[in-house]
Amino acid sequence: MVFEVPLDKDKVRLDAFLADQVDMLSRNQAAHLIEACEVTVNNSSQISKNFKVRAGDMVEVADNVLTNYAAPHDSYAVLPEDIPIKVVFEDDQLAVISKPKDLVSHPSPGHEKHTLVNGLLWRFGKEHLGTLQGPDKLGLVHRLDMDTTGLMLIAKNDAVQQKLQDAIKAREVDRRYLTLVHGNIAPLTGLIDVGMARSSRHRIKMMATADPGAREAITTFQTLEHFAAVDHDDGFTLLECHLMTGRTHQIRLHMNYIHHPVVGDPLYGTGDARKNLQAPRQFLHSYRLSFDHPTTHERLSFAEPLPPDLKTVLVSLRERSLGKTEAGRDLSQDVLE
Numbered sequence: 018m019v020f021e022v023p024l025d026k027d028k029v030r031l032d033a034f035l036a037d038q039v040d041m042l043s044r045n046q047a048a049h050l051i052e053a054c055e056v057t058v059n060n061s062s063q064i065s066k067n068f069k070v071r072a073g074d075m076v077e078v079a080d081n082v083l084t085n086y087a088a089p090h091d092s093y094a095v096l097p098e099d100i101p102i103k104v105v106f107e108d109d110q111l112a113v114i115s116k117p118k119d120l121v122s123h124p125s126p127g128h129e130k131h132t133l134v135n136g137l138l139w140r141f142g143k144e145h146l147g148t149l150q151g152p153d154k155l156g157l158v159h160r161l162d163m164d165t166t167g168l169m170l171i172a173k174n175d176a177v178q179q180k181l182q183d184a185i186k187a188r189e190v191d192r193r194y195l196t197l198v199h200g201n202i203a204p205l206t207g208l209i210d211v212g213m214a215r216s217s218r219h220r221i222k223m224m225a226t227a228d229p230g231a232r233e234a235i236t237t238f239q240t241l242e243h244f245a246a247v248d249h250d251d252g253f254t255l256l257e258c259h260l261m262t263g264r265t266h267q268i269r270l271h272m273n274y275i276h277h278p279v280v281g282d283p284l285y286g287t288g289d290a291r292k293n294l295q296a297p298r299q300f301l302h303s304y305r306l307s308f309d310h311p312t313t314h315e316r317l318s319f320a321e322p323l324p325p326d327l328k329t330v331l332v333s334l335r336e337r338s339l340g341k342t343e344a345g346r347d348l349s350q351d352v353l354e
Contacts, residue, residue: 032066065230100136147178167303180311191307235261241345
């Protein structure tokens with residue numbers, strides 16, 4: 018389907034223009050279409066939802082793609098499900114939960130049921146979840162990959178959801194992750210600042226790129242502990258990663274970009290089970306979350322220990338430890354052991 022941009026839509030954002038043209042296509046869905054390389058402007062792929070269309074531009078999306086994305090929201094039939102969710106903190110405005118492994122954040126093709134949102138509906142009720150992300154993403158302020166565990170923010174109403182999302186964009190929410198990566202990273206601290214976009218070759222993957230249309234992605238890290246190499250691997254480094262932005266697969270892609278992929282990562286890592294320490298999943302855990310409460314303005318901070326499956330991986334490396342850094346020694350042992 019091809020849409021010509023009229024004069025009254027000159028300089029409108031691409032995602033807003035698409036959502037306005039297609040019935041039942043939300044702006045969020047339009048953004049996903051763009052980031053998935055499904056949209057062209059004047060026959061050139063456009064991957065930035067912020068791109069400003071000009072009068073006379075020809076915007077094209079394949080009919081079958083629009084059919085899938087513009088389906089009624091009811092098609093997912095997002096219903097409450099009794100899925101155990103650990104609530105770390107809760108008041109009448111928001112909640113902090115700990116997402117378990119093997120749980121997708123929200124319904125999507127192939128994962129229409131048994132998601133975190135289904136569990137949130139059961140735990141809090143539809144009337145106590147923010148709706149700004151759409152009816153299939155109720156309450157979500159940010160997301161974690163299916164196999165990433167740990168702390169997430171949940172908003173109980175639209176006003177709080179908006180304030181928390183704005184705080185994340187302003188980098189006022191401190192999100193830190195523990196990850197074990199391949200190889201020994203020499204600097205004790207580092208910053209990775211490289212843009213990200215959806216891969217044009219592999220729809221599930223993201224790619225690091227300097228393309229002007231790429232989304233800004235910044236990760237900082239500090240080394241906590243080194244583990245020695247043996248004959249079948251190059252050793253490992255335990256890191257704390259701090260998200261300055263929150264892009265899909267950001268830490269996983271950034272670690273791959275600096276040639277230290279996350280242990281057990283099926284998409285960006287190495288497929289050798291022995292080199293991956295027989296890790297049951299990607300070693301990535303959202304362990305610390307700090308933010309100002311949007312209504313009381315109190316600074317809140319939470320820490321969630323490594324889950325048992327990731328602790329087991331660290332225990333298997335204990336005899337290979339080359340020692341902890343000062344940052345590693347300062348980290349509460351309750352988190353790691």
